Amino acid sequence: MIVRISGEGQFKLPDEDAQRLNDLDNSAVEAVEQGDRDKFKELWDQMLDVVARDGEQLPGDELVESDVIMPPRDISFDEACREFSGDGLIPD
C-alpha cells in the first residue's frame, strides 16, 4: 500500500500494515472525541512509527496515487479536533 504523510511525501508499506494503521487511526479519533490530548499524541506517534519503521520512501518522480493520506506530522490536537468538527483540516 502507498501511504502519504501530508507535507512529506509517499511511502510504500506492506499491505499488512493497513489494518494496524486503521486501528490506530480509529483509536486516535476516539481520543480526539474524548478530548484526550495525551492519548491522541501517543497514538499519532505510533502511526508515524509504523510508517517510519516499515515504509520506504517513493522516488519523487514517481506518479502514483496514495491509498491513504495521513495528516501532517505536526498536526496539533486542535487541528485534529477541527478535522472532525465539520470544517476539516482542509475545508472541502
Added chain:
Amino acid sequence: MPGMAGRMSTVIKSKVSRLLDRAEDPSETLDYGYQKQVEHLQQVKKGIADVVTAKKRLQMQSQKIEQNVVKLDTQARQAISQNREDLARVALERKTLAQTELQSLDQQVTELENQQQQLTDSEQKLRTKIEAFRTKKEVIKAQYSAAEAQVKISEAATGVGEEMADVGLAIQRAEDKTEQMRARAGAVEELEAAGTFDDLTQLGPPQDDLDRELNQLGAGAQVDDELAKMKAELGSGEGDRPALEEGEAPAEGEGSGPAKGESA
C-alpha cells in the same frame, strides 16, 4: 478508513478529481493538466513570499524593540544616578515588558523560518513531479492509442494532482499561521503606538492603559532585583536613603533631567 487518514484521503481525492475534471480528449487533458500544474507552482511561490514578508515584518519589529530595551536600560541607570528611583522603576518595568515581547517575537520568527523551509521543500517536490509528468505525457502521447492513453494519463495526472492538493494544504496552513502572527504583530504595533515600549524622554503623565499593562506583567520582583543590581553597580546602594519625596511630577523634560532630588 473512517479515521483521520480516511477523512484526509477522501478530501484530498475529491480535490484531485476536481483538479483533473476535464478528460474528454486525452492529449488536451495532458496539456491542460501541465499548464495547471505550472500555475500551481506559482501559487506555492507566492505562499513562500508571504511567509517571508511576514517574517521580515516581525524581524523589524524585533529590532525596534531591541533598541528600546537598550535605551530604557540606559535611562534607568541615568535615573538612578540622579536619585530618581521612581523613574528608574518605570523604565525597568517597560524594559521587562519589551524583553518579554522580544522573546515571543523571536519564537515566531523561528516558527516562520520552519514554515518557509517546509514550503520550499514542498515546492521542490512538486517541481520534481511536474517535471516527471512533462516527460511522461510526451511518452504517452507518442506511444499509446487513445484508449490506453486515457488510463495512463489519469494515473499520472492523479499522482501529480495529489501532490498539488497536498502542497495546497501546506500553503493554507502556512497562511493560517502567518495570519495569526500578523494579527499579533498588529497588536504589538498598537502597544508601541501607545508608548508602552517608548523611552522615558517621552514619558507623559501615567496612563491607565500603560499601568494596566505593567501590572499584568507581575514583573515586580524582576524589576526590584534589577533595580537593586543597578543601584549596587552605580555605587548608590547604601540603602539608608530616604524614599523619594511623594507627589513629584514624574518627569520634567528630557536631557538634563530633574535636579530636584537630594544632591549627592
